[in-house]
Amino acid sequence: MNIQRGEGEYRYKKVEQEISKHIEAGDIVPGDKLPSLRQMSTNLKVSISTVSHAYEELEKRGLIESRPRSGYYVRSEFRKIPTPLAKIAQKLEPHTVTKNKLIQTALETVGNKNLLPLGVVCPSSELLPTKQLAKIMSAVIRENPEISVNYESIAGNLQLRRQIAFRSVDCGSNVTADDLIITTGAMEALYISLRTLTRPGDLVLIQAPTYYCFLQLVENLGLRAIEIPSCPENGINPESISSAATTFDIKACILAPSFNNPDGSLTSDDRKKEIVKILAEKNIPLVEDDVYGDLFFGETRPRTFKSYDLDGGVLLCSSFSKTIAPGYRVGWLSPGRFKDKAMEVKATTNVSCASPTQMAIARYLHEAHFDRHLKRLRSAMKDQMGKMRAEIAMSFPDGTKITDPKGGSVLWVELPSKIDGVELFFKAREEKIGIVPGAVFSTRDAFSNYIRLSCGALWSDEIQKGVRRLGELATE
Amino acid sequence: MNIQRGEGEYRYKKVEQEISKHIEAGDIVPGDKLPSLRQMSTNLKVSISTVSHAYEELEKRGLIESRPRSGYYVRSEFRKIPTPLAKIAQKLEPHTVTKNKLIQTALETVGNKNLLPLGVVCPSSELLPTKQLAKIMSAVIRENPEISVNYESIAGNLQLRRQIAFRSVDCGSNVTADDLIITTGAMEALYISLRTLTRPGDLVLIQAPTYYCFLQLVENLGLRAIEIPSCPENGINPESISSAATTFDIKACILAPSFNNPDGSLTSDDRKKEIVKILAEKNIPLVEDDVYGDLFFGETRPRTFKSYDLDGGVLLCSSFSKTIAPGYRVGWLSPGRFKDKAMEVKATTNVSCASPTQMAIARYLHEAHFDRHLKRLRSAMKDQMGKMRAEIAMSFPDGTKITDPKGGSVLWVELPSKIDGVELFFKAREEKIGIVPGAVFSTRDAFSNYIRLSCGALWSDEIQKGVRRLGELATE
Numbered sequence: 001m002n003i004q005r006g007e008g009e010y011r012y013k014k015v016e017q018e019i020s021k022h023i024e025a026g027d028i029v030p031g032d033k034l035p036s037l038r039q040m041s042t043n044l045k046v047s048i049s050t051v052s053h054a055y056e057e058l059e060k061r062g063l064i065e066s067r068p069r070s071g072y073y074v075r076s077e078f079r080k081i082p083t084p085l086a087k088i089a090q091k092l093e094p095h096t097v098t099k100n101k102l103i104q105t106a107l108e109t110v111g112n113k114n115l116l117p118l119g120v121v122c123p124s125s126e127l128l129p130t131k132q133l134a135k136i137m138s139a140v141i142r143e144n145p146e147i148s149v150n151y152e153s154i155a156g157n158l159q160l161r162r163q164i165a166f167r168s169v170d171c172g173s174n175v176t177a178d179d180l181i182i183t184t185g186a187m188e189a190l191y192i193s194l195r196t197l198t199r200p201g202d203l204v205l206i207q208a209p210t211y212y213c214f215l216q217l218v219e220n221l222g223l224r225a226i227e228i229p230s231c232p233e234n235g236i237n238p239e240s241i242s243s244a245a246t247t248f249d250i251k252a253c254i255l256a257p258s259f260n261n262p263d264g265s266l267t268s269d270d271r272k273k274e275i276v277k278i279l280a281e282k283n284i285p286l287v288e289d290d291v292y293g294d295l296f297f298g299e300t301r302p303r304t305f306k307s308y309d310l311d312g313g314v315l316l317c318s319s320f321s322k323t324i325a326p327g328y329r330v331g332w333l334s335p336g337r338f339k340d341k342a343m344e345v346k347a348t349t350n351v352s353c354a355s356p357t358q359m360a361i362a363r364y365l366h367e368a369h370f371d372r373h374l375k376r377l378r379s380a381m382k383d384q385m386g387k388m389r390a391e392i393a394m395s396f397p398d399g400t401k402i403t404d405p406k407g408g409s410v411l412w413v414e415l416p417s418k419i420d421g422v423e424l425f426f427k428a429r430e431e432k433i434g435i436v437p438g439a440v441f442s443t444r445d446a447f448s449n450y451i452r453l454s455c456g457a458l459w460s461d462e463i464q465k466g467v468r469r470l471g472e473l474a475t476e
Numbered sequence: 477m478n479i480q481r482g483e484g485e486y487r488y489k490k491v492e493q494e495i496s497k498h499i500e501a502g503d504i505v506p507g508d509k510l511p512s513l514r515q516m517s518t519n520l521k522v523s524i525s526t527v528s529h530a531y532e533e534l535e536k537r538g539l540i541e542s543r544p545r546s547g548y549y550v551r552s553e554f555r556k557i558p559t560p561l562a563k564i565a566q567k568l569e570p571h572t573v574t575k576n577k578l579i580q581t582a583l584e585t586v587g588n589k590n591l592l593p594l595g596v597v598c599p600s601s602e603l604l605p606t607k608q609l610a611k612i613m614s615a616v617i618r619e620n621p622e623i624s625v626n627y628e629s630i631a632g633n634l635q636l637r638r639q640i641a642f643r644s645v646d647c648g649s650n651v652t653a654d655d656l657i658i659t660t661g662a663m664e665a666l667y668i669s670l671r672t673l674t675r676p677g678d679l680v681l682i683q684a685p686t687y688y689c690f691l692q693l694v695e696n697l698g699l700r701a702i703e704i705p706s707c708p709e710n711g712i713n714p715e716s717i718s719s720a721a722t723t724f725d726i727k728a729c730i731l732a733p734s735f736n737n738p739d740g741s742l743t744s745d746d747r748k749k750e751i752v753k754i755l756a757e758k759n760i761p762l763v764e765d766d767v768y769g770d771l772f773f774g775e776t777r778p779r780t781f782k783s784y785d786l787d788g789g790v791l792l793c794s795s796f797s798k799t800i801a802p803g804y805r806v807g808w809l810s811p812g813r814f815k816d817k818a819m820e821v822k823a824t825t826n827v828s829c830a831s832p833t834q835m836a837i838a839r840y841l842h843e844a845h846f847d848r849h850l851k852r853l854r855s856a857m858k859d860q861m862g863k864m865r866a867e868i869a870m871s872f873p874d875g876t877k878i879t880d881p882k883g884g885s886v887l888w889v890e891l892p893s894k895i896d897g898v899e900l901f902f903k904a905r906e907e908k909i910g911i912v913p914g915a916v917f918s919t920r921d922a923f924s925n926y927i928r929l930s931c932g933a934l935w936s937d938e939i940q941k942g943v944r945r946l947g948e949l950a951t952e
Contacts, residue, residue, distance in 0.1 A: 138614035145606040149801035184826035325625035327831030350660035355803030
């Protein structure tokens with residue numbers, strides 16, 4: 001093997017990554033001795049000092065340990081850790097959502113900038129194109145001062161809609177600019193969808209676990225929810241959908257098939273196709289959350305439900321909040337055959353979105369910076385997630401399970417059943433560590449021994465120490 | 477009298493304004509001969525050419541006419557025109573709002589940039605601080621690239637909330653930064669208020685006429701409305717409120733006490749105080765729309781309902797859309813004692829507003845540009861409104877009545893009863909003139925012979941011709 005240095009990369013980093021990959025894959029197991037510095041230097045065709053630097057970093061991360069007068073060993077505490085299984089509900093039954101108080105507390109904790117950001121799913125600013133975007137914003141405003149102060153149309157900036165439509169080919173959605181409504185983030189797209197499809201008291205189908213803001217919205221709109229299990233390994237099972245849809249009068253489904261927050265699950269394209277078919281037959285609209293779709297770690301982008309939609313029954317919700325700029329609040333809704341009603345809801349909620357942010361994102365996409373940026377971002381997220389998994393594997397109590405997502409930015413951690421996630425959440429908050437307790441991701445009490453950890457922040461000693469401390473708190 | 481030239485003003489403009497003021501006030505009536513150029517030049521201590529220039533402008537505006545070898549006369553078509561009276565409902569009764577289709581058509585017409593903007597209530601870009609704002613936006617983004625891409629808190633940018641709180645002293649509201657939620661325009665503030673206070677099927681009290689987007693929202697939320705008359709001269713009568721509140725189970729009132737769109741009415745401060753007292757006694761929350769409050773033509777800013785609020789029952793909604801930048805979509809809600817619920821609705825609708833636009837407006841307010849700008853804007857709006865009134869007075873059919881608002885940006889025109897406003901709206905649209913038919917401002921068919929004309933655009937030959945042509949169409 002020959003370690004090549006890419007532009008702007010350090011050789012020792014490559015060595016470090018190479019070795020940790022093998023440890024995580026289980027190629028070398030706890031107790032194994034690593035090759036000597038000299039031997040490794042010959043193997044990888046790098047200098048001894050590079051290997052030494054890499055070993056030091058691996059030691060810092062807790063993956064290996066040096067034993068005096070003997071060399072480096074894979075730490076015995078390190079172990080391969082299993083993935084949590086899907087939580088099967090005893091019986092499918094509608095629930096009124098009543099977790100708003102706890103969710104509110106969790107939400108405030110996530111937003112608290114004084115805490116270690118293990119609760120924040122958005123990539124940290126260092127990973128976002130902040131400077132480039134600032135330049136573009138200045139330019140578009142300077143060039144179009146009048147347009148920037150004036151109302152956009154209800155559907156939103158046409159250039160932006162064209163760019164989004166153009167990019168929708170990637171995920172098979174193939175929507176046109178005319179099929180799109182620009183929204184204040186994906187959350188507003190989801191809100192518009194539910195206001196369009198339901199009335200208070202109606203029943204909606206969700207997957208469990210699901211993003212807590214969806215539950216909060218469901219509660220806020222006075223809806224009831226029926227939960228089907230989401231499996232960390234395989235996502236949503238079409239059979240569960242079919243069975244629920246046969247038993248209950250469901251007005252809408254809300255599903256995140258690609259890297260569901262919090263379990264990171266990916267529903268395969270074949271299953272997506274089947275689910276769309278089942279729901280179309282029963283005439284049940286499907287609200288799709290695709291905010292993490294662009295953050296895939298594999299070779300190709302997962303497809304969307306929308307890409308299998310033949311009768312306009314899928315309402316696709318997405319945004320640039322996880323990829324370009326959360327604070328720009330630029331999202332979109334492709335409402336299928338419900339466009340008229342969705343436009344009415346948008347108009348009566350806030351008329352239209354802010355003009356300057358739409359203009360800036362449109363220009364950013366047009367200048368083709370996005371794909372290059374996404375590539376870097378995906379690689380960073382994958383790296384951060386790997387490091388966090390390794391640290392959890394080492395620091396958390398026996399019996400812990402972690403997901404191994406193929407994309408997205410969160411890890412879903414199942415703690416031994418006696419550990420209460422909410423208690424851990426409050427304990428961690430006292431030590432200025434922000435996490436999210438599993439309990440807020442379901443209407444039922446199914447995930448009381450779970451927590452969600454986010455990998456959005458650049459990996460650092462501070463983050464590593466935080467995760468380790470969390471492990472200690474859980475063990476206590 | 478001595479005509480002084482202010483900085484950047486033309487003397488002839490001052491002369492023109494002086495004379496038109498006297499014509500509009502009825503001091504000189506149709507048929508009266510104006511003083512000769514020489515005489516007027518001596519009277520006003522300006523040059524003959526200045527007077528000549530002013531007379532030409534007045535002739536262009538159609539206020540005076542030159543008769544060969546005789547001099548200038550006030551045009552005989554010009555007449556003093558009365559103000560419409562309040563429309564008293566035969567009987568107070570709840571109505572289901574069903575005007576969405578017509579409102580949608582009107583809304584699309586207002587947004588159509590190919591039409592003469594007599595339907596657009598926002599000041600035209602020339603009257604907005606576009607360049608200053610563009611500079612400020614560039615600066616804040618360049619100085620804070622990270623903050624600008626990150627989520628704001630649910631309540632919104634703290635600096636912005638402080639500025640709004642600081643300014644709230646002017647209108648007596650005296651809210652603190654902590655009492656405020658930043659919203660995507662005042663429309664979102666209103667939407668949050670109604671979602672906070674009502675459920676589908678509930679009854680809300682509104683004034684008639686009222687802004688059609690409010691009606692659309694009421695319909696969209698499945699609410700029913702009870703209408704009390706709004707009087708162009710005196711605004712809202714506390715007795716109507718009291719009587720309706722005694723008879724019906726009202727869950728919320730939505731009132732615009734200062735320059736109500738469309739009738740421009742101003743409810744006096746004494747009446748405001750009484751209305752707040754009546755509603756507090758009956759424990760009925762009051763949603764206040766104050767978007768035009770800063771556009772007063774008199775000496776002092778009208779107070780708000782909020783300034784008389786003792787128990788947090790008033791929810792104040794406002795924005796910078798009519799004064800700084802409609803497209804920035806920066807508004808606010810001061811939700812009184814309903815803050816917790818309102819925050820929940822905001823969080824589940826779209827989490828938070830765009831960061832860059834909030835930062836830019838906060839800086840703009842902080843640098844104290846706003847008051848200077850408002851002064852200029854108020855003077856422009858007053859001037860434009862005066863010119864439009866004069867033109868309507870001359871061009872519209874006999875029996876027409878027009879409001880004479882003390883602020884705001886719209887005129888409410890009552891046409892002779894046989895003329896249908898909706899028909900005129902469609903006719904005008906064919907000739908590329910955008911207006912809004914009166915029918916969309918009420919749940920009942922009370923205003924079928926009304927239209928609303930907006931004075932937001934800089935007065936020009938084009939606008940003048942448009943108004944004149946509208947008069948011709950109405951006469952046909």
